[in-house]
Amino acid sequence: MTHKKSTSTSAKLLxxxxxxxxxxxxxxVAGILFKQIWKLASPSSSEDTPKALESEFPLRxxxxxxxxxxxxxxxxxxxxxxxxxxxxxxVFGEWPGD
Structure with a gap:
């Protein structure tokens, strides 16, 4: 059985x-990556990513x-x-989560 040392409050704050x-x-980074992937995979000729309130894109x-x-x-x-x-x-010797 592995015993985990709890993270200190100072590590969490830091x-x-x-x-x-x-x-x-x-x-x-995710936004940039998505735009590039969408340009390659988009079923339409538009380079814009579809947004919910844009009527020119189908719901699908x-x-x-x-x-x-x-x-x-x-x-x-x-x-x-x-x-x-x-x-x-x-760097600090402590896991910041948990």
């Missing part, structure tokens, strides 16, 4: 600004774009969060 910055960065295309965008965002955010937590642990 990681908070790092987590906020990495969250903003991962959102920006809007829902597909939203699902793809959500999957990309969640994946990029998980990768950045995990990488940031590992880097924090290497």
């Amino acid at each position: 990681y908070r600004p790092i987590g906020l910055v990495s969250g903003v960065a991962s959102g920006a 295309q809007i829902v597909l774009a939203a699902a793809v965008q959500g999957a990309i965002y969640a994946t990029v955010k998980a990768l950045v969060d995990r990488g940031g937590a590992r880097a924090f642990e290497r």
Whole structure:
């Protein structure tokens, strides 16, 4: 049985600004990545990503774009969060979560 050492309050507080910055960065990267993927995979000739209130796109295309965008965002955010937590642990010796 593995015993995990609980994270100190100071480690959680110290990681908070790092987590906020990495969250903003991962959102920006995910947005850029989604736009590039959508340009390649888009069923229409438009380079714009469909938005819910734009009438020129069919609902099916809007829902597909939203699902793809959500999957990309969640994946990029998980990768950045995990990488940031590992880097924090290497530098400070404590895992910032849990």
